[in-house]
Structures are given as structure tokens and as C-alpha cells.
Amino acid sequence: MTGRLWRSLWVAGLLFLQVNPGYGRQIPCRDPLSLWHDRPVKQAIVNFVRQVIDPADAAYVPPRDRIVTIDMDGTLLCERPSSVGMVFAESLLEELAEAPQLLGRQPFDAARQDRLNALRKEHFELFFGMSGAGLEEDAVRQKVRTLARQGRHPRFDRPYGELFYGPMLQLVSYLVQNDFIVYVLSGSDQTVVRTLCAERPEFAGMPPSRFIGTLVALDVDYGTSGPVFYRLARELEPVNLRKGKALNILYRIGQQPILAIGNSSGDCGMLASTLRSGYPATLRMLLNHDDAEREYAYPRASDSDAEICREQAGADILSISMRDDFEQVFPFDSGL
Amino acid sequence: MTGRLWRSLWVAGLLFLQVNPGYGRQIPCRDPLSLWHDRPVKQAIVNFVRQVIDPADAAYVPPRDRIVTIDMDGTLLCERPSSVGMVFAESLLEELAEAPQLLGRQPFDAARQDRLNALRKEHFELFFGMSGAGLEEDAVRQKVRTLARQGRHPRFDRPYGELFYGPMLQLVSYLVQNDFIVYVLSGSDQTVVRTLCAERPEFAGMPPSRFIGTLVALDVDYGTSGPVFYRLARELEPVNLRKGKALNILYRIGQQPILAIGNSSGDCGMLASTLRSGYPATLRMLLNHDDAEREYAYPRASDSDAEICREQAGADILSISMRDDFEQVFPFDSGL
Numbered sequence: 001m002t003g004r005l006w007r008s009l010w011v012a013g014l015l016f017l018q019v020n021p022g023y024g025r026q027i028p029c030r031d032p033l034s035l036w037h038d039r040p041v042k043q044a045i046v047n048f049v050r051q052v053i054d055p056a057d058a059a060y061v062p063p064r065d066r067i068v069t070i071d072m073d074g075t076l077l078c079e080r081p082s083s084v085g086m087v088f089a090e091s092l093l094e095e096l097a098e099a100p101q102l103l104g105r106q107p108f109d110a111a112r113q114d115r116l117n118a119l120r121k122e123h124f125e126l127f128f129g130m131s132g133a134g135l136e137e138d139a140v141r142q143k144v145r146t147l148a149r150q151g152r153h154p155r156f157d158r159p160y161g162e163l164f165y166g167p168m169l170q171l172v173s174y175l176v177q178n179d180f181i182v183y184v185l186s187g188s189d190q191t192v193v194r195t196l197c198a199e200r201p202e203f204a205g206m207p208p209s210r211f212i213g214t215l216v217a218l219d220v221d222y223g224t225s226g227p228v229f230y231r232l233a234r235e236l237e238p239v240n241l242r243k244g245k246a247l248n249i250l251y252r253i254g255q256q257p258i259l260a261i262g263n264s265s266g267d268c269g270m271l272a273s274t275l276r277s278g279y280p281a282t283l284r285m286l287l288n289h290d291d292a293e294r295e296y297a298y299p300r301a302s303d304s305d306a307e308i309c310r311e312q313a314g315a316d317i318l319s320i321s322m323r324d325d326f327e328q329v330f331p332f333d334s335g336l
Numbered sequence: 337m338t339g340r341l342w343r344s345l346w347v348a349g350l351l352f353l354q355v356n357p358g359y360g361r362q363i364p365c366r367d368p369l370s371l372w373h374d375r376p377v378k379q380a381i382v383n384f385v386r387q388v389i390d391p392a393d394a395a396y397v398p399p400r401d402r403i404v405t406i407d408m409d410g411t412l413l414c415e416r417p418s419s420v421g422m423v424f425a426e427s428l429l430e431e432l433a434e435a436p437q438l439l440g441r442q443p444f445d446a447a448r449q450d451r452l453n454a455l456r457k458e459h460f461e462l463f464f465g466m467s468g469a470g471l472e473e474d475a476v477r478q479k480v481r482t483l484a485r486q487g488r489h490p491r492f493d494r495p496y497g498e499l500f501y502g503p504m505l506q507l508v509s510y511l512v513q514n515d516f517i518v519y520v521l522s523g524s525d526q527t528v529v530r531t532l533c534a535e536r537p538e539f540a541g542m543p544p545s546r547f548i549g550t551l552v553a554l555d556v557d558y559g560t561s562g563p564v565f566y567r568l569a570r571e572l573e574p575v576n577l578r579k580g581k582a583l584n585i586l587y588r589i590g591q592q593p594i595l596a597i598g599n600s601s602g603d604c605g606m607l608a609s610t611l612r613s614g615y616p617a618t619l620r621m622l623l624n625h626d627d628a629e630r631e632y633a634y635p636r637a638s639d640s641d642a643e644i645c646r647e648q649a650g651a652d653i654l655s656i657s658m659r660d661d662f663e664q665v666f667p668f669d670s671g672l
Contacts, residue, residue, distance in 0.1 A: 064543065137586070194590060207400065208590025209545060215587055220579040222648040226592070226611030227582040236573050243556040246563040250473070251551050252588060254530060254544025256562070275562030312558040 032174040034327070035167040041285070041325045044318055045171065048283045052258065053178050059281035063179040067255045067277075069245075069270050070172070071262040072186035072193055072213075075287050078163040078330075080296040081154065084196055085188030085213075088147050089131035090116055092140075096131075107131075128189040129216055133233035137191065137218060140231065144195040158332055161199035165322075166331045168261075168287075169202045175259075182206065183253060186213045187241035187266055212252050214240045245270035261320075263287040265305040271313035284309075284317045291322040294329040368510040370663070371503040377621070377661045380654055381507065384619045388594065389514050395617035399515040403591045403613075405581075405606050406508070407598040408522035408529055408549075411623050414499040414666075416632040417490065420532055421524030421549075424483050425467035426452055428476075432467075443467075464525040465552055469569035473527065473554060476567065480531040494668055497535035501658075502667045504597075504623075505538045511595075518542065519589060522549045523577040523602055548588050550576045581606040597656075599623040601641040607649035620645075620653045627659040630669070 036042040051059040052066065073079035082090070093111035102108040107130055110119040120127060132140050148161035156163065175182055184203075186193045190213030197203040197211055217232040238244035246269035249256065256277040260270045263286055274282040286306055289298045309317055320326075328334050372378040388397040409415035418426075429447035438444040443466055446455040456463060468476050484497035492499065511518055520539075522529045526549030533539040533547055553568040574580035582605035585592065592613040596606045599622055610618040622642055625634050645653055656662075664670050 190587070209588060211590070217573065218583055218586070220582050220605065222605075222608055224611075224650075226608050226649075227579070227605060229583075229586060237553065238572075243563070246556050247554055247565070250554070250563075250565060251526070252545060254547070269556065269558075269563060272558055272562050275560075313562075314560075 032177065033167070033170060035170045037325055037327050039325055041318060041320050044283065048259070048281060049174070049178050049180075051281050052279070059279065061258055061279050061281075063181075065255060065258070065277070065279070066175075066178075066180040067253060067257040068175055068180045068182045068259045068261075069185045069249060069253075069257040069273070070168075070182065070260075071264075071267045071270070072184050072197070073188055074263040074289065075261055075267070076164055076168050076172075076184065077160075077196075078153070078156075078165075078295060080289075080298070083188060084148070084160045084163075085186075085192040086120070086127065087151065087160070088144055088192055089127040089189070091147065091151075092131040092135075092143070093127075096133075128214055129235040130233050132216065132231040135231050137229035137231060140191055141195050144192050145199075148196050148199050156330070156332075158330075161196060162332055163330065164200055165326065166328045166333075167326045169200060169331070172202050176202075176205070180259070182210060183257075184211045185240065185245050185248065185270055186211075187239065187244075188213050190215055190240075209252075212240060212248055214244075241266040243269045246273050249273045257282075259283045259285075261285045261287065262309075263289070263305075265308040268305075268309040268312045271309055271317060275314060284313055285320055286317055287320045287322060289322055290324075291326070291329065293323075294326075294333070295322060368513065369503070369506060371506045373661055373663050375661055377654060377656050380619065384595070384617060385510070385514050385516075387617050388615070395615065397594055397615050397617075399517075401591060401594070401613070401615070402511075402514075402516040403589060403593040404511055404516050404518045404595045404597075405521045405585060405589075405593040405609070406504075406518065406596075407600075407603045407606070408520050408533070409524055410599040410625065411597055411603070412500055412504050412508075412520065413496075413532075414489070414492075414501075414631060416625075416634070419524060420484070420496045420499075421522075421528040422456070422463065423487065423496070424480055424528055425463040425525070427483065427487075428467040428471075428479065429463075432469075464550055465571040466569050468552065468567040471567050473565035473567060476527055477531050480528050481535075484532050484535050492666070492668075494666075497532060498668055499666065500536055501662065502664045502669075503662045505536060505667070508538050512538075512541070516595070518546060519593075520547045521576065521581050521584065521606055522547075523575065523580075524549050526551055526576075545588075548576060548584055550580075577602040579605045582609050585609045593618075595619045595621075597621045597623070598645075599625070599641075601644040604641075604645040604648045607645055607653060611650060620649055621656055622653055623656045623658060626657055627662070627665065629659075630662075630665040631658060 033042055051057045052061040054060055070076060073083040093107055096102060097108045097111040107119050110116050149159050151160050153160060153163055172182055184193060184197055193213035194208050194211040215236040217234050217236050218229040219232055221228045238247045240248055256273050258274060258277045258279050260274050262270060271284040274284055289296050291297060306317060369378055387393045387395040390396055406412060409419040429443055432438060433444045433447040443455050446452050485495050487496050489496060489499055508518055520529060520533055529549035530544050530547040551572040553570050553572050554565040555568055557564045574583045576584055592609050594610060594613045594615050596610050598606060607620040610620055622645060625632050627633060642653060
């Protein structure tokens with residue numbers, strides 16, 4: 001009798017699990033946002049996710065429309081003193097500056113004469129487009145991977161691929177577990193975005209189409225093993241910043257996000273796009289860099305950025321404080 | 337005893353189905369390509385699909401890499417005497433030609449004077465970009481939908497949304513059922529591609545990001561309900577034809593297709609991309625329009641196109657004959 005009872009219970013349990021394959025997800029063994037302090041921002045995120053995944057809630061959003069857009073530089077990973085895309089562009093420029101046929105041409109001359117900082121401020125658009133001119137796209141990808149693994153951040157002395165923020169990576173995993181469709185939307189060279197994010201296991205399951213950056217113009221040759229791509233000395237429109245982010249959401253995703261997270265005025269167009277989603281509950285957030293001790297503090301820029309974003313994307317933008325909301329900044333801080 | 341036996345069988349069956357949720361797919365009740373004649377092309381497709389979905393086969397491809405790219409005009413639907421995108425651009429031009437501020441400007445003057453055919457040949461690129469200049473993007477989408485439902489094809493006297501080829505729609509469904517990731521890659525205005533394909537239930541479950549066309553430049557205004565997009569009078573690079581298709585596969589998909597289907601030299605770059613997939617079994621096909629009775633015959637153009645494609649994408653391109661391989665051309669032919 002006891003044997004039969006146990007067997008019935010076992011079969012019933014098996015059936016239950018099979019019929020409810022997502023059941024396990026709803027009872028997390030541990031806090032899925034453990035790297036966030038229990039403060040209003042974390043509460044707002046958890047409440048938002050609970051609402052949109054609950055079919056009984058008026059704010060329910062079906063999985064196919066759970067679009068999230070997240071900025072990369074300064075939102076997912078450290079962008080100071082220079083974004084990884086910029087570090088990469090500068091390292092390529094310095095490497096190429098030695099080529100005699102580039103003498104007298106910018107930005108290679110500036111690279112030779114170490115005036116890159118000044119030129120970068122004046123001609124931001126030169127950098128991604130010009131820096132790899134003539135290189136094969138596969139070689140560029142390989143160089144980015146090497147930089148991500150071997151380049152060292154001047155202050156933290158870690159490879160650039162380790163400078164992602166732990167709480168943000170945890171948030172990405174939490175969203176993916178709840179069937180959100182996560183896009184990374186960055187002003188940086190798209191090849192840098194894809195290659196850098198591919199270093200993190202949290203992004204490993206996502207197809208490359210989820211990583212959208214500024215495109216560098218390429219030319220194509222046809223070889224016996226398919227097209228070979230070479231970099232031209234310019235970028236393609238739109239540069240993926242400000243209204244370019246709103247445009248690329250339309251062009252490349254074709255669905256409006258219900259959640260958008262950025263850290264500067266370059267992200268306002270993306271935050272504003274949430275207002276077009278047509279769903280009652282949407283969330284817009286800006287990460288405020290106010291933690292000089294663990295990362296950097298550049299609050300004044302963020303304040304004016306938040307002002308511009310409020311004009312374009314509404315007043316209810318949630319501000320994430322790195323100092324107060326992040327229990328950990330970098331995974332290497334806690335030896336994870 | 338009989339009752340217990342039946343119950344055990346029932347439970348065992350339930351468990352089996354739950355443990356093997358994909359099992360039903362592997363024994364199709366009917367031929368999934370019933371609209372294709374039993375000829376070498378159909379056999380090649382079925383063999384290819386069986387190979388890449390079989391984990392025990394050396395040519396196995398995991399679902400995340402089962403990328404398919406299919407051209408739209410002339411491959412998925414009728415493009416004669418004019419593609420739907422072109423019909424749409426012309427109808428917009430004729431509508432806008434009456435605006436006094438556009439007097440003396442091309443292509444509006446040509447539209448007024450009915451010289452559009454000549455102008456189209458000389459300045460193909462004017463059409464998509466210029467035709468909707470100044471219009472709000474949402475209004476364009478609405479106009480395309482109206483054309484797809486209410487415009488009539490001059491010969492078949494059916495709405496343009498019904499001019500998809502039945503066998504090709506069936507092939508799309510067959511691929512989707514086998515966990516292929518289908519992209520439509522068209523030289524036409526992307527808004528036309530997305531809106532037109534959304535009319536067909538075979539594409540209904542696919543996100544808009546799967547429909548890639550030529551982009552028209554847009555400007556953005558920020559309203560209280562998010563960004564509002566207006567058409568500028570030009571297109572963005574790359575035009576999604578020839579090498580533009582190879583570029584957009586890299587830019588927008590970031591994975592190379594294992595199967596590509598087109599019908600003209602505009603598709604060669606896309607066919608060539610399959611050679612970069614890194615998988616042993618890939619398939620490239622061109623649809624040959626050789627059926628004047630049921631659709632159109634323009635075999636000579638296709639022959640020279642196939643020649644260009646063979647140079648760029650290899651000699652083993654499979655030619656689909658509309659006359660010999662399609663049991664049905666349009667769904668309305670058989671009253672489906």
C-alpha cells in the first residue's frame with residue numbers, strides 16, 4: 001500500500017512538472033537581484049516584472065512584446081576614463097599611424113602627435129569610422145577580443161571584459177528568466193558591442209541581432225568561402241545615439257520597449273520609445289554615477305542628462321544610484 | 337484489471353508525450369510540402385532539412401543557427417508587372433504630385449506627366465526614398481495596408497496581399513516547424529515588406545526584426561506619447577540588394593544563413609553568405625519564372641542572373657522551376 005502510494009505521488013509530481021514547465025521559475029531559491037540593495041529602485045523593478053508577467057494583471061505583456069533596451073557604455077560597463085570602443089579605436093589609430101600612406105591625414109596624424117583627446121572632442125564621428133579603415137572585419141573582431149581579454153583598465157587593472165557591473169548583469173539574467181527579450185543598444189561600433197558582450201556568460205544565449213551599435217561602412221569581396229568584408233573610412237547613418245536609438249528601435253527591432261535603461265542624454269530617444277509601446281506599465285531608468293570610491297562620480301553631467309531625458313521621455317524616469325542601489329559594482333570586487 | 341491496464345497505458349502515454357514534446361512533429365499526418373511536385377528540388381529541400389535537424393547527422397545544425405534568408409519580390413510573391421513596393425511608391429508619388437510646393441521637382445513632375453517608367457529605370461533609388469517624403473511613418477504603414485487589401489493586381493484582379501506563392505508559404509511553415517529562423521530579405525522599402533508580410537498567417541508569429549528591407553531615412557519629433565517619425569526624401573545605406581544583402585546579413589542578423597532562396601542577381605550576395613556559415617550542408621536556390629500560363633515567364637533574365645550568382649555563390653545553386661516544381665502557384669488558384 002505504501003509502495004503504491006509513493007508511486008502515485010511520484011507519477012503525479014512528474015505529471016505536474018511536465019504540465020507546468022515554467023513552474024520552478026516562480027519560486028526562486030534565492031533573491032534574483034541579490035546584488036541590489038533593498039531600496040525603491042529594486043522594488044520598482046521587481047514590481048514591474050511581476051506585473052507584466054502575470055496574465056491576471058491589467059499590465060500583463062505577452063512574452064513576444066517584452067522588449068528591453070539597455071545601453072552599454074556607462075550602463076552595463078564602465079565607460080571612464082574612456083569607453084572600450086574609444087580605447088579600441090585609439091589603439092587601432094596608433095597602430096595604423098605608422099603606415100606611410102596615411103601621413104598627413106587625420107585622425108592618423110593626431111594619433112602620431114598624441115592629440116587624440118582634442119580631436120576626439122571635435123570629431124567624435126571620425127573615430128569609429130576611420131580607425132579601422134582598410135582592415136578586414138574578421139581581423140577587427142579578433143583585435144577587439146584581444147583587447148577585451150588582455151587590455152588593462154588604467155585604474156582597476158583588470159581586462160576590459162571584466163568591467164561589467166555585477167548588478168546589471170544580474171538584472172539581465174533576471175529579465176531573461178522572465179522571458180524578456182533583451183537588446184543592448186550602444187553608440188559604440190557594433191562589432192565592439194557584439195564582441196565585448198560575447199565575453200559574458202549572461203549574454204551567451206542571445207543571438208548577435210540583439211546587440212545593436214553604430215555601423216561602420218563595409219565593402220564586400222566574394223571569395224570561394226563567401227563574402228569577405230573590409231572596413232571603409234566612415235560610419236553609416238544613423239549613429240546609434242540620441243534620436244538614432246529611437247530610429248534603430250524602429251528599423252532594427254520594429255517593436256517598442258517596455259523597459260529602457262541608460263545613463264546619459266544619448267539614451268533619451270530610447271527611453272522615450274517606451275511611451276509608444278502601447279502597454280499600460282512601462283519603466284525608464286538612468287544609472288547615476290555617484291560612486292567615486294568604487295567606480296566614478298560624474299553626477300553633474302547625469303543631472304543635466306536627466307533633464308533632457310525628462311523633456312523627451314516624461315518626468316517619471318527612475319534614477320539608479322550606483323552608490324546606494326548597487327551592493328556590488330564589479331564582480332571582481334567580491335571575488336565572484 | 338482491464339481498467340488498471342488502460343489507466344497505466346494512459347499515464348504512460350501522457351508521460352511519453354510530455355517527455356517528448358516535439359515527438360508529434362516527426363510523424364507528419366500529411367506531406368508538409370504537398371504543393372510541390374515530387375521532383376529533385378522538393379527532394380533536395382526535404383533531405384537538407386532532415387540532415388540539419390538530425391543530431392546524429394554530421395550536417396546537424398543547432399536550432400539557434402538554422403538561419404534562412406528568403407527574398408520577397410519574385411521569390412515569395414509576384415513582382416510582375418511591378419513589385420508591390422514600386423506600385424506603392426508610384427501611387428504615393430501620384431497622390432503627392434498635386435501638391436503645389438512639389439511643382440518642378442522630380443520625381444513628382446514625372447508622376448504628373450506619367451513618365452514614371454522612364455524615370456524609374458534611370459533613378460531607381462529615387463522611388464522609395466522620395467515617394468513618401470514628409471509623411472508620418474505610421475501613415476505610410478496604413479497606406480501600404482490599404483494597398484495590400486484593396487489594390488488589385490492588373491492581371492489576376494486580386495488584392496496584392498494575396499499574390500504570395502502557395503508553395504513558398506508552405507515551405508516557410510515547414511521550415512518554422514523544424515525550428516528554422518526565417519528572415520525575409522528584400523530590396524523593397526522595409527515598411528512595405530513588414531506590412532505586406534504581416535497580411536499572411538504564415539508570417540504572423542514572427543517578430544518585425546525578421547523582415548529586413550531598404551530603409552528610408554526618417555526624422556524624429558518627441559511627442560507626449562513618444563517619438564513620432566517623418567520620412568525624409570532619401571534612403572539609407574546599404575540598399576538591400578546585391579552586396580547590400582550580404583552586408584545586412586552581417587549588420588542585422590550577425591549569423592550566416594544555411595539556406596538562402598532568391599530569384600535574381602540582387603540575391604547573389606545573400607546566396608554567397610551561406611558559404612560563410614561554417615556548416616557542412618548549406619543550400620542555395622533561385623526561383624525561375626518559366627510559367628507564362630499561371631504567372632509570368634522571364635527566363636532569360638533569370639539565366640543571366642543565375643550566371644552572376646554562380647560566380648559569387650558557387651556552381652551548385654538549385655534552380656526551382658515554377659512550371660515544373662509548383663503544383664499550385666497562388667492559393668486562390670485552388671480556392672484555398
